[in-house]
Amino acid sequence: MKWTHLVIHHTGAEEKGARQVREYHRRLGWKDVGYHWLIERDGRVVPGRPPSMRGAHCLAGGMNHKALGVAVIGNLEVRAPHPAQTAALEELAARLVAEYRISVAQVLGHREVPGAATACPGRYLDLAALRGVLARPETLYLVQAGAFRERDRAEQLASELREQGFDTWIAVR
Ligand SMILES: [Zn+2]
Structure with missing residues (x-):
């Protein structure tokens, strides 16, 4: 897999945790949860399907074939992400951008993908701020x-x- 994009989602629901999302996606008959990573309410990053596996998170733009998918658990159309979730998303995205050499301009919210008709990842997830953080040189430990x-x-x-x-x-x- 050659990952050129990173697509950010929210789950749109207040699941208890990544396990519940995974069980839901498996019940849909999917091989595994559709995202590559999930960020729980306390900021814990839980691996979803492995990055060696094509995603099942964004049909628009053929993104399942070219984008890693990260989902923040919650409905971020009605609430802001918890600070721990924002911090975890910034760290994870920074790591992925570096590891897969993804350009910051290709870090997209689901709704920003041309052809996607969705509010995902919700109005309270500040995508411009996320890209701003990623564009800043920073130290990762x-x-x-x-x-x-x-x-x-x-x-x-x-x-x-x-x-x-x-x-x-x-x-x-
Ligand atoms: Zn989405």
């Missing part, structure tokens, strides 16, 4: 968990951490 000469061992640790709910990725140096 990454936590490294291990370094291996064999990819298999790295994958093993990464999957163990993922099972524990950590958002994990492998960087090659």
